[in-house]
Amino acid sequence: MDLIDQAESILQQLFTAIKQYPREKEDISIFNVIRDEYDKIEDEKMRRIVGMCLAAIEDHEGSDLTELSTKSYGVADGNLDAPVLTIDNGLGSFIKQIVNRHNLPVELNTIVTHIEISNQSNGIVHISTLDGRHYSSKYVLITIPLGCLKARSIVFNPSIPDWKLLAVDKMGFGLLNKVFLQFSSIFWEENLQNIDIITNHYYQFYICMPESCILVLYAAGSYAREFEQYTDEETVQTLVTSLGRIYPLMTDPIKWLVTRRAHDPYACGSYSNFAVGADLETVKELARESHDGGVHWAGENTNYSGSIGYVDSAFESGQREAKYIQEKLKQS
Numbered sequence: 662m663d664l665i666d667q668a669e670s671i672l673q674q675l676f677t678a679i680k681q682y683p684r685e686k687e688d689i690s691i692f693n694v695i696r697d698e699y700d701k702i703e704d705e706k707m708r709r710i711v712g713m714c715l716a717a718i719e720d721h722e723g724s725d726l727t728e729l730s731t732k733s734y735g736v737a738d739g740n741l742d743a744p745v746l747t748i749d750n751g752l753g754s755f756i757k758q759i760v761n762r763h764n765l766p767v768e769l770n771t772i773v774t775h776i777e778i779s780n781q782s783n784g785i786v787h788i789s790t791l792d793g794r795h796y797s798s799k800y801v802l803i804t805i806p807l808g809c810l811k812a813r814s815i816v817f818n819p820s821i822p823d824w825k826l827l828a829v830d831k832m833g834f835g836l837l838n839k840v841f842l843q844f845s846s847i848f849w850e851e852n853l854q855n856i857d858i859i860t861n862h863y864y865q866f867y868i869c870m871p872e873s874c875i876l877v878l879y880a881a882g883s884y885a886r887e888f889e890q891y892t893d894e895e896t897v898q899t900l901v902t903s904l905g906r907i908y909p910l911m912t913d914p915i916k917w918l919v920t921r922r923a924h925d926p927y928a929c930g931s932y933s934n935f936a937v938g939a940d941l942e943t944v945k946e947l948a949r950e951s952h953d954g955g956v957h958w959a960g961e962n963t964n965y966s967g968s969i970g971y972v973d974s975a976f977e978s979g980q981r982e983a984k985y986i987q988e989k990l991k992q993s
C-alpha cells in the first residue's frame with residue numbers, strides 16, 4: 662500500500678469512529694473521538710497527510726476539530742448537492758437583480774441599533790438605526806449573522822428571551838478568512854489548482870489563480886483568529902517565508918488583501934456550524950419567533966429543514982419566514 666492509500670484507510674477508520682459515535686452518549690468534540698487513533702500514527706509523514714485531510718474539515722466548518730460536534734457531524738450539509746454554481750461579479754449582483762425586478766425598497770448602510778416592542782406600543786415593532794432613523798412595523802424579520810447575535814449587537818427591548826439566547830450561544834459560528842496575494846508573475850506550476858503546505862505546526866491551503874497571478878490563502882478557526890492579530894505586512898511576510906521554502910525563486914507580492922471577519926462588527930465571524938452540544942433542536946430555537954410573534958428570525962443559522970452555513974440556507978430560510986409572515990398578514 663502506498664502512502665496515500667494508507668492515509669485513506671486511516672481516514673476511513675477515523676470517519677467511521679465519528680459516524681458510529683453512540684447517539685445515547687453525551688456529545689463530545691470530533692477531536693476527542695479521533696485523538697487516540699490519530700496519536701497512534703507513528704510515521705511523521707503519514708501524520709501530516711492525515712492531519713491535512715482533517716484540516717479540510719476545519720476549513721469547511723471554520724472551526725477547530727476541538728470545537729465541533731461529533732453527533733451533529735454532517736448535519737449542516739443537509740441534502741445539498743455538490744457546489745457547482747458561481748455567479749459572475751459575486752452574489753451582490755444576484756441580489757441586485759431580485760431587488761430591481763421586484764422594485765424592493767432596500768436601504769443600504771442602515772445599521773439597526775435598537776428593536777423595541779413596548780407594552781404601550783400595541784404590539785408594533787419600533788426599529789431605530791445608528792443615524793437616528795426610526796421605522797415601525799407589525800413584524801420584523803431579523804437576519805443578522807449569528808456572530809452579531811452572540812455579540813448582542815442589536816439591543817432588544819424586551820430582551821431576546823433566554824431560550825433563544827441559549828441557542829445563540831450554543832450554536833457554533835466559524836471563522837474563515839482569506840489572504841489574497843498578487844505577484845508580478847507566476848512562480849508555481851501553471852496547471853496547479855491548489856498549493857497545500859503542511860508542517861508540524863500549521864496547514865496552509867492556497868487556491869491558485871494563474872490568470873491574475875494571485876494565490877488565495879484560506880485560513881480557518883484558531884489559525885484565522887491568530888492571523889487577525891497581525892498587521893497585513895506581518896501576515897504577508899509569514900506567508901512569503903513559508904512559500905519561499907518551496908519556491909526559493911519567488912518574488913514578493915505586489916498587492917495583497919487580508920480579510921478580518923471576526924473583527925468586522927457586521928459579520929463577527931463567517932458562518933454557523935454545530936459546536937459541541939448543538940443539534941437541529943438548537944437551530945429550531947434560533948428560527949422560532951419571539952416577542953409574542955412580533956419578531957421573526959431567518960438567515961443561514963435558522964434553516965432547520967435544509968443545510969446550515971450556505972447561501973442556499975439563507976435563501977431558503979428567508980423564503981420560509983416571508984411566506985409565514987405573509988400568511989399572518991392575510992389572516993389579520
Ligand SMILES: Cc1cc2nc3c(=O)[nH]c(=O)nc-3n(C[C@H](O)[C@H](O)[C@H](O)COP(=O)(O)OP(=O)(O)OC[C@H]3O[C@@H](n4cnc5c(N)ncnc54)[C@H](O)[C@@H]3O)c2cc1C
Nearest residue numbers: 771772773805806837927931932960961970971972973975
Ligand atoms: C469566506 C466565505 C466563503 C463562503 N463560501 C461560500 C460558498 O462557496 N458557498 C455558499 O453557499 N456559502 C458560502 N459562504 C457562506 C455564505 O456566504 C453565508 O452562509 C450566507 O451569506 C449567509 O447569509 P445570511 O443572509 O444568513 O447572512 P449574511 O450574508 O451575513 O447577511 C447578514 C447581513 O446583516 C447585516 N448586518 C449585520 N448587523 C447589522 C445591523 N446591526 N443592522 C443592519 N444590518 C446588519 C450584514 O452587514 C449582512 O449584510 C461563505 C462565507 C464566507 C465568509
